[in-house]
Amino acid sequence: MKNVKIGIMGMGTVGSGVYRVVEQEGNYIAHKEGMRLEVKKVLALQYSIDIPEEKKAASVDELANDPEISIVVEVMGGIEPAKSFITKMLEAGKTVVTANKELIAKHWPELEKVAKEHNVGLYFEASVGGGIPILRAVSDSLQANTITSVLGIINGTTNYILTKMCDEGGDFEEVLREAQRLGYAEANPTNDVDGFDAMYKLSILASMAFHVRLPIDHIYREGIRGISKTDIACAKELGYEVKLLAIAKREGELVQMRVHPTMVKTSHPLANIKDSFNAILLHGSAVDDVMFYGRGAGDFPTASAILSDVICAAKTAEHKYMTFMNDEVRISPTLCFENNWTTRFFIRMNVEDKPGMLSKITKVLGDSDVSLHSVMQKGQVGSVATIIFVTHEAKELYVKKALEEIQEKNLAEVCSLIRVED
Numbered sequence: 001m002k003n004v005k006i007g008i009m010g011m012g013t014v015g016s017g018v019y020r021v022v023e024q025e026g027n028y029i030a031h032k033e034g035m036r037l038e039v040k041k042v043l044a045l046q047y048s049i050d051i052p053e054e055k056k057a058a059s060v061d062e063l064a065n066d067p068e069i070s071i072v073v074e075v076m077g078g079i080e081p082a083k084s085f086i087t088k089m090l091e092a093g094k095t096v097v098t099a100n101k102e103l104i105a106k107h108w109p110e111l112e113k114v115a116k117e118h119n120v121g122l123y124f125e126a127s128v129g130g131g132i133p134i135l136r137a138v139s140d141s142l143q144a145n146t147i148t149s150v151l152g153i154i155n156g157t158t159n160y161i162l163t164k165m166c167d168e169g170g171d172f173e174e175v176l177r178e179a180q181r182l183g184y185a186e187a188n189p190t191n192d193v194d195g196f197d198a199m200y201k202l203s204i205l206a207s208m209a210f211h212v213r214l215p216i217d218h219i220y221r222e223g224i225r226g227i228s229k230t231d232i233a234c235a236k237e238l239g240y241e242v243k244l245l246a247i248a249k250r251e252g253e254l255v256q257m258r259v260h261p262t263m264v265k266t267s268h269p270l271a272n273i274k275d276s277f278n279a280i281l282l283h284g285s286a287v288d289d290v291m292f293y294g295r296g297a298g299d300f301p302t303a304s305a306i307l308s309d310v311i312c313a314a315k316t317a318e319h320k321y322m323t324f325m326n327d328e329v330r331i332s333p334t335l336c337f338e339n340n341w342t343t344r345f346f347i348r349m350n351v352e353d354k355p356g357m358l359s360k361i362t363k364v365l366g367d368s369d370v371s372l373h374s375v376m377q378k379g380q381v382g383s384v385a386t387i388i389f390v391t392h393e394a395k396e397l398y399v400k401k402a403l404e405e406i407q408e409k410n411l412a413e414v415c416s417l418i419r420v421e422d
Contacts (some may be wrong), residue, residue: 002035004314007063007094009085010076011044014099014126018073018301018306019049033311039177040069042084060085064092071310074098075302083107090114090122090384095319096275099126099302105200107214108207112321121319122134123309128201129154131301132294133308134280138208139320141328145284150248151421154201156276157192157222158244160184160233162261163274166241171229176326184276194223198246206248206257210280214248214257218337222260231348231416234378235263238346241271245421249341256338263346263420326414340397344373344420347389347403349412353380361411368402370394387412390420 006022008015022029022037030036043057057063060081063072072089074096076082082103086096091114099106102226104111115122125135127151130206138147138159153159157179164175176193179185199221207214224244240263247416248257264271269291273279278296283289313319351357362372371392378386391399403414 001028002314004035004310005038005040005068006247006310007041007043007057007066007069007072007089007379008039009060009072009074009082010048011042011045011049011062011065011292012075012077013299014047014075014302014306015042015044015073016047017303018131019051021300021303021307029307029311032277033315035311036313037307037310037314041066042258043415059382060088064088064094069094071095071097071313073306073310075306076100077102079103081108081109086111086122087114088336090120093118093120093221093314095121095123095176097123097126097306097313099301099306101127101197101200101204105203109213115319116321119319121313121316122321122372123313124204125309126305128276128292129280129292129305130156130203130296130298131304132278132280132293132296133305134205134292135208136308136312137292138205138282142282142284142290143285147282147284147386148250149283150202150206150209150246150280151270152205152271152280153203153243153273154205154246154276154278154280154296155192155195155198155244156183156278157189158195158198159273159278160243160276161193162224162227162242165227165229165232166236169233170225172225189292193225195244198244198259202246202248202257202259205246205280205418206255209248210250210255211279214255218255218257219261220258221340222258224261226416227261227418228416230386231346231418232380234348235346235418238388238390240264240346240420241266241268242418243270245270254336254338256341258341261418263418265422267332268421340395342393342395343371345389345391345395345399346416346418346422347391347399347414347418348378348416349387349389349406350384351387351412353383353385357411360409361387361406364405364409364411365391365402367390368398368405370399386415 041057245262279293
């Protein structure tokens, strides 16, 4: 039976999960796959579980120079020293498996170039969707499809927060503090609540889905800090749920990529994704709509994805490089990125209750080619009324221009602008 000896760099939540799954499922993996996995060395500053002393590496060179280690798992996170350590492993002739979405989103081409030069693999299934096997599904199961759209809930922290705001009526800061207390949110939640985490994942997933490199600087990003319990309540009344969606759509040579809060109809498949779960909805030319659902983070779910890569790499005689930035394999070097997409909008304003104010506002919207689907008043405090507008499909930049004009003319205070996907 083939023995596969691996190294692990990082021993936090995910690293300890990988170690424990190898220990717990080793016999089953050996029986099922015909190979025995063994963690030979672990490199970490701190260890969240007990590791035998002989398995603790004193330096990164100890892993790189060990001829028995063929695959190294990187679960340190961040850019440095992870990038330097991964490069060292690839140059030492070792395949690398990583869950590091920020690193892959920012430095995918150069790391893959090193992997190709040394005839080793770079695998990153766990970088998107945690335990959901989405990248391999796109790469190995949907090859016969031209994928034209990706819609996903790919950050569990924000989905947990929005679920609690919807179900319990709390405001953002209150629910965030509770999420931090329970361990669903980091002490510094910026990466999650401001949409960076989802942006990194969307860059990787859309690049694979559309078969062309799509860097993060082409992604519109907006987090959930501006979502209030008033917005959540209005959405529920209108038959919507608010979700932080990662959206990528391709039509010919035109691509739009965006991460932002979105109102989705309660009948939409993504509306019922609750708590910290993730889901990704793809549209393919042959398969039509297909959805993937599961836990997007955590020790064992992420370890599942990492070890699927380890097993795949160990069984592979010739590594498959899952990127497309080289001219000879890139389908479309002439791709254009859209920043003026068409969608529907939810707009909440505070308006002085004076004759003619509403007609002035609707005129500005109309002059900007923004047509209204519905208008309703949601209460009044003194002389100020809260007005909710839901538009028909309109251009993003036209809507923003109209709202700027409304505020410049002191016609209303614009409180919220949320995109709508039916």
